[in-house]
Amino acid sequence: MNIGIVCYPTYGGSGVVATELGKALAMKGHSVHFISYKQPFRLVQFLENITFHEVSFTNYPLFEFPPYETALASKLVDTVKFSKLDLIHVHYAIPHASAAFLAKSILKSQGIDIPVVTTLHGTDITLVGKDVTYAPVVQFSINQSDGVTAVSQSLKEETHNLFDIDNEIKVIPNFIDLDAFRKLDKGHFKKAIAPNNEAILVHISNFRKVKRIEDVITTFSKIVKKHPSKLLLIGDGPERKKAETMCRELGTCDDVRFLGKQDAVGELLAVSDLFLLPSESESFGLAALEAMACEVPVISSNAGGIPEINEHNKTGFLSEVGDTESMAANALKLLKNPEMLTEFRKNALAKAYTFDIKNILPIYEGYYEEVIDKVKKPVA
Ligand code: GMT
16 A cells, blocks of 8 residues: 555654554555654654655745644645555644645545545543644544544543544554564663662653653652662653752652653663653553563553553552552552562563554554545445
8 A cells, every 4th residue: 555644753652653653564565655844753764665755834924833734735635646645644633634634625626535544642632632722623624534543442432522523433552563672681771770779760751741740750759768769761841840840859869860852762661670650641651561562560540541551450550640659659569579570570561462563553454445445435
């Protein structure tokens, strides 16, 4: 197939999923065309079958905000026609689904019926999408898509709760490349981070409010009082400053390392003992899955789709959002009991295997074929 993928190029789960999906499709022989305003950050090496189409803006003094949606729709029209796409797959509804709808309508007027699949990722529904600023367009464009997928059962339910959706939403969970994310022997690295064999806890996110970074810091401060530990904070975003201030106030600065944005997160996960994810809401929690693939159990909140990945008392523990007391107690339970930690490590890996990209990729391919067939031969 000749597939167009629209995504955000920046650090964030939806861009990662879109890029890894495109790379895997290309490796299987499909032609993949990424369409975005910048090269996606995980699309670093040259791969046969992959083309990147940059959405560029023509600025004009009248525009305080350059009309990205219009530029994207125009780019889609152009790419569909000249690269002969069979399907457009947009990741994150805003504004990708409505731009795709506009492109589809333009192409239809020229005799081309391009199938559009929209994948809902989370905040495009639960946080930003439901806001009145965007809601009518989000609802309309989801209903106009030829196929709609959600990355978890929880997100599918949430979408139906928040919007009037008459389209069938297919759940296709996020996935992991178990060759790229696996436990590695990085003893020297561990020694550098934790010279006295302290436990290593890790959190990876975009440091937005929804991630509750304050709970990561508070939970860690409770853990470190009872067990020698280090905390690695990977990523960057609006809440970072607050996190730094909290570390100073709590006196944990010596044990907390802010590593900023990192590309090789696998290497850091390889030396970690526990992953902390106390999010307010999380449609899936891809970072937790990446940790589990590296045999790192997860101490998380019980929000959204997290329990579909992190099994309570098996691959980690779930606590109510904001209950840092319970999160710290759960972490200590594992850190103080090496046998239990080993068991949980194995369970985490076994669970990660159920999200192996090798199993999820054929589901996407089958769904694309189904949607293309539906558009070609509409049901009478
Ligand atoms: O978490 C974010 O703010 C980033 C966001 C994105 O679109 O990049 O992540 C969402 O999509 C990921 C990939 O499907 C999911 O793993 C995350 O759970 C989801 N984030 C939220 O629902 C908050």
